[in-house]
Amino acid sequence: MGTQPAPTEGSADTAPPASAAKATEALLPSLTIWLPPQRTHDAVVCCLMQTLAAPNVLSQHYGAVPEPEAEHTAAVVQADAFAAASESAAGTSPASVERVIEVLQA
Numbered sequence: 001m002g003t004q005p006a007p008t009e010g011s012a013d014t015a016p017p018a019s020a021a022k023a024t025e026a027l028l029p030s031l032t033i034w035l036p037p038q039r040t041h042d043a044v045v046c047c048l049m050q051t052l053a054a055p056n057v058l059s060q061h062y063g064a065v066p067e068p069e070a071e072h073t074a075a076v077v078q079a080d081a082f083a084a085a086s087e088s089a090a091g092t093s094p095a096s097v098e099r100v101i102e103v104l105q106a
Helices: 018-027 038-053 057-062 067-089 097-105
Strands: none
Touching: 038 057, 038 067
């Protein structure tokens, strides 16, 4: 039984050639989900506003919020959530748990 020589560092057995890696990268679709468009921001605010102001399970338990106040509160919640997500996407340290709880309770 003979032993086979160990592959050299540049052999095809250890890593694909750089051109193959670039070709694979070019075939993969690029997916960017952050920074969401303004339309997404508006949809989030609208959904939050409806949740706060319209009759639903939450409003039955906690009471509905008047529409102008619901619109303002929804915009504030969305802005805080956007800021936290932007901070996370940028790789900076995320907001503290206490801050997140504070925003959710506002």
